[in-house]
Amino acid sequence: MMRLLVAALLLATGVTFIVIAGIGVARLPDVFQRMHAATKAGGIGTSLVVLGVLVGSGVARPVTGILTVVFMLISLSVASQLLARAAYLSDASVQELDGRDALAGVLDRERGNDAGGGRSSMAD
């Protein structure tokens, strides 16, 4: 009984996180902020749901579930880092960010039309 309650709680919390992540992906104004919602809240929500399934269902193999959780937590962060780098290099808008563009001199935004605070290639 207690186990079912804990499992239901884990499942409901995970689904809530995923719904919030979905709202963030749809509503936030900027690629990087959408990525922030999708990666963090989505990853935590999925891990909680898989953990809840492991706790609650008698049939699920624990190895598969734990592998899924570990792999999701590792791969989502790595993949979003690659995706953020690619988005920055392909001239995504950074106008919604606070402060200056910290990558302005580090990564070269080639062929840009100065969409954000990045370096303009029109000068050279």
Added chain:
Amino acid sequence: MTMPDLATVARVLIAVLAVPLALSAYRMIKGPGYADRLVALDMLTAVVVSLAALTTVATGRRAFLDIGLGVALINFVSTCAFATFLERKGGPR
């Protein structure tokens, strides 16, 4: 008070997961750039893994959890590949 069993809870939560599915589909159709669509794809995969895990509870078949693991594995490779393509392409849009 009678408690609903876990399979019923899982069925209700599967119905709830239609909301983030629709929201990420909206972002994938609308999203102004390629990067937005890739973020929507990432989100879609997270929803699909959760759907597979919840289907394990709803139906009592353990194979659905393996499907979730497979989708998670494929998503990592595809996101890395698409990010590399986007980076190589460069330029706006």
